[in-house]
Amino acid sequence: MGTSxxxxxxxxxxxxxxxxxxxxxxxxxxxxxxxxxxxxxQRGAGPPPTLIYLSxxxxxxxxxxxxxxxxxxxxxxxSPILLAKSTSADFFxxxxxxxxxxxxxxxxxxxxxxxxxxESNTQGGGILVHALSNxxxxxxxxxxxxxFKETGQPLPMKALILDSTPGKARIVDGAVTLTHNAPRAWxxxxxxxxxxxxxxxxxYVLPDMLGWESLASMxxxxxxxxxxxxxxxxxxxxxxxxxGDTDMRAMDIEAHAREATAAGIxxxxxxxxxxxxxxxxxxxxxxxxxxxxxxTWLAAHKG
Numbered sequence: 001m002g003t004s005x006x007x008x009x010x011x012x013x014x015x016x017x018x019x020x021x022x023x024x025x026x027x028x029x030x031x032x033x034x035x036x037x038x039x040x041x042q043r044g045a046g047p048p049p050t051l052i053y054l055s056x057x058x059x060x061x062x063x064x065x066x067x068x069x070x071x072x073x074x075x076x077x078x079s080p081i082l083l084a085k086s087t088s089a090d091f092f093x094x095x096x097x098x099x100x101x102x103x104x105x106x107x108x109x110x111x112x113x114x115x116x117x118x119e120s121n122t123q124g125g126g127i128l129v130h131a132l133s134n135x136x137x138x139x140x141x142x143x144x145x146x147x148f149k150e151t152g153q154p155l156p157m158k159a160l161i162l163d164s165t166p167g168k169a170r171i172v173d174g175a176v177t178l179t180h181n182a183p184r185a186w187x188x189x190x191x192x193x194x195x196x197x198x199x200x201x202x203x204y205v206l207p208d209m210l211g212w213e214s215l216a217s218m219x220x221x222x223x224x225x226x227x228x229x230x231x232x233x234x235x236x237x238x239x240x241x242x243x244g245d246t247d248m249r250a251m252d253i254e255a256h257a258r259e260a261t262a263a264g265i266x267x268x269x270x271x272x273x274x275x276x277x278x279x280x281x282x283x284x285x286x287x288x289x290x291x292x293x294x295x296t297w298l299a300a301h302k303g
Contacts, residue, residue, distance in 0.1 A: 017105035024081040046301040047125035048076040051113040055084040057133035086135030089139035126158035137165040143145035144230035154229040158300040160237040167248030174200035229302040238296040247278035
């Protein structure tokens with residue numbers, strides 16, 4: 001499979017691995033400072049990540065993804081960034097097996113950087129995973145399944161940031177989520193919401209009622225799985241969410257955090273922004289948001 005450098009106004013310097021996965025490798029990525037920005041290592045907050053795996057929400061636009069990329073480039077200027085995008089097709093038309101196939105380049109990238117880290121004389125900081133919404137965390141779950149199938153080992157990461165995820169499938173919430181970008185005219189909006197409500201019921205609610213595992217339920221389970229360990233058992237994590245998010249309910253995310261703690265997973269932060277909407281917490285208060293990211297990464301290296 002060939003690769004090419006993606007020329008966009010918002011995500012310059014990324015190499016296209018396939019339509020879903022992209023990789024950014026900073027020039028001189030050997031721990032030195034870049035563009036005059038002081039590295040995280042020099043600030044005494046732990047070594048920079050060997051790799052940052054950023055998995056974005058459904059149909060995220062590049063100009064919005066770029067805000068997260070830019071902050072990571074400032075925080076950890078020597079760290080490569082693996083980007084995985086998700087689309088609405090992943091929720092309704094692409095099977096989990098097909099999505100795992102599409103994530104093969106992402107898995108290969110994780111394996112390559114993890115091997116490089118293990119083989120180096122001075123081990124790097126490890127892998128930092130950041131997932132946004134169920135689209136992002138779903139791709140992390142599928143990546144971990146494929147990684148486990150190929151290696152027999154859990155996804156090697158030091159820390160996991162879960163932003164606005166995981167959530168449970170709810171018919172009304174799902175219909176609203178899937179029509180965020182629809183025209184506001186009632187004669188367009190309401191038929192679309194009815195259409196998507198039926199879709200959510202058929203693909204997510206009904207399967208769970210019949211004893212079949214929907215993608216949302218599978219994602220919920222795998223993120224906390226300990227039999228087998230799909231995610232490294234010693235990895236720490238933090239949840240970022242909001243009472244104001246009507247797409248992924250705070251009560252669901254808090255329930256998942258409690259299950260994670262009961263499973264022996266170290267939950268560093270449960271940061272409730274209270275009045276922000278879905279995946280808008282970083283935009284609302286970037287200092288607070290990236291403080292959680294940095295504290296989580298630092299906790300991963302304090303043991």
